[in-house]
Amino acid sequence: MLCEMCGKDVEVTSRVRVEGTVLRLCADCSRFGQIMDPPPSPAAAAPGGRGRSVVAATRPAGAPRRLEERDLYTEIGELELAPDWGRRVRIAREALAWKPEDLAKKLNEKKSVVLKIEAGSMHPPDALVRKIEHLLKVRLRADPESAG
Numbered sequence: 001m002l003c004e005m006c007g008k009d010v011e012v013t014s015r016v017r018v019e020g021t022v023l024r025l026c027a028d029c030s031r032f033g034q035i036m037d038p039p040p041s042p043a044a045a046a047p048g049g050r051g052r053s054v055v056a057a058t059r060p061a062g063a064p065r066r067l068e069e070r071d072l073y074t075e076i077g078e079l080e081l082a083p084d085w086g087r088r089v090r091i092a093r094e095a096l097a098w099k100p101e102d103l104a105k106k107l108n109e110k111k112s113v114v115l116k117i118e119a120g121s122m123h124p125p126d127a128l129v130r131k132i133e134h135l136l137k138v139r140l141r142a143d144p145e146s147a148g
Contacts, residue, residue, distance in 0.1 A: 005029040079141040081129070086120035093118075107131055118123035 001013045003026035015026040018033035082088065092104050100118070104111045107128065116122035124132070133140050
């Protein structure tokens with residue numbers, strides 16, 4: 001078997017957790033992490049020393065599943081663009097003393113897109129709304145119940 005850290009061809013490897021990753025390591029390299037299970041006896045090793053070993057991942061019977069199906073839309077909640085979102089973008093941009101060209105460069109968009117957003121004539125996609133909110137540190141989305 002090959003050590004996954006140093007690449008040496010050894011008869012026996014053991015599972016070792018190194019910085020959160022479980023690797024099959026030789027006795028020399030296993031000192032760099034925490035041994036997960038003791039190495040198998042040399043008699044239990046595959047004949048020839050280079051056979052592929054298959055390790056089945058198991059979890060304790062009482063342990064819950066880590067990956068659960070969930071609906072992201074219910075977690076996020078119903079958020080819509082605020083009625084004055086274009087004005088908010090313009091005010092935040094001007095507060096930073098940026099020209100529309102500067103904001104466009106930082107967003108990787110055209111100047112005309114920024115001007116349309118500020119005028120409110122273009123409804124930006126969600127990804128662009130998130131980029132604008134992050135870059136200008138302004139909130140563009142609002143709860144529909146609180147908006148009315």
